[in-house]
Amino acid sequence: MREMEQATATKSPRSSHGEAWGALTRTHAAITGRLQEALTSAEFPPLPWYEVLATLSEAPEERLKMGDLAEALVITRGGLTKLVDRLIKAGLLERTFCETDRRVSYATLMPAGHDLLDEMQPVVVAELDVAFAAKLTAAEAKTLREALDRIRDSACGG
């Protein structure tokens, strides 16, 4: 476990939206902790690896420009370079290059990466189902997702 149980102190900064932000932060941390624990206790790689594999698996040709991948994962380009390096070293990814623009490089999913993703997916999905389904209807989940997306858009643009 990650040394975290239930938060008893539910105090939050005095702002009309501070409580919503606090709830978002704590919920994110709690679920991330659960996912991490589930993965490591099943001897799987850490969560960021899963996110990379999952994102690439849904991209056309199962590859993505480094910049686009960083943007999708909401991490820095520099961080992604090293993350992808680790996945390549593990044989899960391959770095391929673009013919028409020699600046760009692609992170490309390899068969081994696809296989690993298929193994990890059930673990992640099971945890998310526990976390979300238990207390949320499908309609609520949809509302939640839409609200979060709107917030994110205003956070990016504003």
Add this chain to the structure above:
Amino acid sequence: MREMEQATATKSPRSSHGEAWGALTRTHAAITGRLQEALTSAEFPPLPWYEVLATLSEAPEERLKMGDLAEALVITRGGLTKLVDRLIKAGLLERTFCETDRRVSYATLMPAGHDLLDEMQPVVVAELDVAFAAKLTAAEAKTLREALDRIRDSACGG
């Protein structure tokens, strides 16, 4: 800036709740990035410091047992020890001890910490208002917060 703009690739793992999880993750990352940027560009300490100060300021006697503080922030005890060390070194906190149980130590807010919090608060509140208020009604914010809290509870207990 933190090298992050808008996520165009909105793909998510194929799960009924994968989209909600993806939205939560990206929204959290986006807002965290905004807050960090706002704080550092105003020459303020990083976000975790603010969270510590804000949490302590709302606790009785402006102090909290290390374990409770770690739980409230959803970080590990080991991590909190070092985080508090840094705040103490900066003169913002003080480590006090319990008379009746010599194992426990308290993180206690000092005047300098309270002052700094008062300076940081407007910056954080302003950013959150931009992120949340722009696209969310008060009712939606409440629903969002309640939904997140329920998810967190099931994530902690289940």
Add this chain to the structure above:
DNA sequence: CAGAAAAGCTTGTAGCTACAACTATTGCTT
């Protein structure tokens, strides 16, 4: 009441991430 178990916190270490600086390629401007 002695010994074992549990609780509370700290320390050592490894790994990950952001930030800033750098290289290389492409696009724009005149």
Add this chain to the structure above:
DNA sequence: AAGCAATAGTTGTAGCTACAAGCTTTTCTG
């Protein structure tokens, strides 16, 4: 076409965090 700016990625470095092991104090148990 030369020069400057913008774009794409990588690398070096510092700082933060989790994990595991450790120490001390308290509580439980026979």
